[in-house]
Amino acid sequence: MKSRQISRFAWRHYCDASLSIRWLTRLRPAICPLEVVAESVPVGARVLDVGCGAGLLLSWLVESRSLASGVGIDLSQRAIEIAKSATSDSRLRFEVRRTQEPWPVGPFDVVTLVDVLHHVEPNRQRAFVKRIGEINPKRVILKDLDPRPRWKAWMNALHDFLMTRRRVYPRKMTEVAAWLAEDGFNVVRVERLDRLWYSHYLIEATRTTSPSAD
Numbered sequence: 001m002k003s004r005q006i007s008r009f010a011w012r013h014y015c016d017a018s019l020s021i022r023w024l025t026r027l028r029p030a031i032c033p034l035e036v037v038a039e040s041v042p043v044g045a046r047v048l049d050v051g052c053g054a055g056l057l058l059s060w061l062v063e064s065r066s067l068a069s070g071v072g073i074d075l076s077q078r079a080i081e082i083a084k085s086a087t088s089d090s091r092l093r094f095e096v097r098r099t100q101e102p103w104p105v106g107p108f109d110v111v112t113l114v115d116v117l118h119h120v121e122p123n124r125q126r127a128f129v130k131r132i133g134e135i136n137p138k139r140v141i142l143k144d145l146d147p148r149p150r151w152k153a154w155m156n157a158l159h160d161f162l163m164t165r166r167r168v169y170p171r172k173m174t175e176v177a178a179w180l181a182e183d184g185f186n187v188v189r190v191e192r193l194d195r196l197w198y199s200h201y202l203i204e205a206t207r208t209t210s211p212s213a214d
Contacts, residue, residue, distance in 0.1 A: 002035035051116035055083030133183035152199040
């Protein structure tokens with residue numbers, strides 16, 4: 001299975017990180033369908049990964065999809081330091097970006113957002129999604145957690161609280177897909193990807209033309 005390949009890659013890639021980081025990154029593909037996200041990225045693409053964490057997805061994309069370039073941004077200084085120390089590949093760049101700071105402008109073929117939206121406060125989520133369109137990628141791949149069924153959402157929330165001590169605000173995939181459509185994207189995939197007790201979903205959207213000016 002591709003998820004096992006990513007797990008083995010993570011163990012090797014973070015060989016100089018702490019044992020806890022190595023185990024967390026190795027175990028993540030068992031509960032998060034990173035392989036599905038990766039397979040949706042075209043070979044040779046230029047990728048912006050919003051909320052990149054320690055950089056596992058981008059590093060795996062270099063390995064498996066021969067990225068032309070990748071930029072990862074995250075709020076966490078520690079995560080970015082881990083990402084930087086784990087790779088010397090000149091195609092990858094990792095940056096700390098605060099919530100209100102602008103995202104890199106690219107150009108990017110793909111923007112990926114994996115488990116980011118549910119950390120954004122509900123009254124800011126629509127504006128957050130709108131920011132994707134402002135950098136005009138050709139493709140958006142958004143993986144997040146669904147608020148249904150409730151028992152899975154509760155397990156997701158418990159996991160996040162234990163890991164980050166933060167509340168989560170999952171948004172229905174149909175709402176997020178509708179937002180992307182409003183912003184001029186063609187939503188080509190909306191799919192549940194449950195794994196164990198985690199209620200994942202994947203949204204893939206494309207745009208072949210630049211957004212029209214207001």
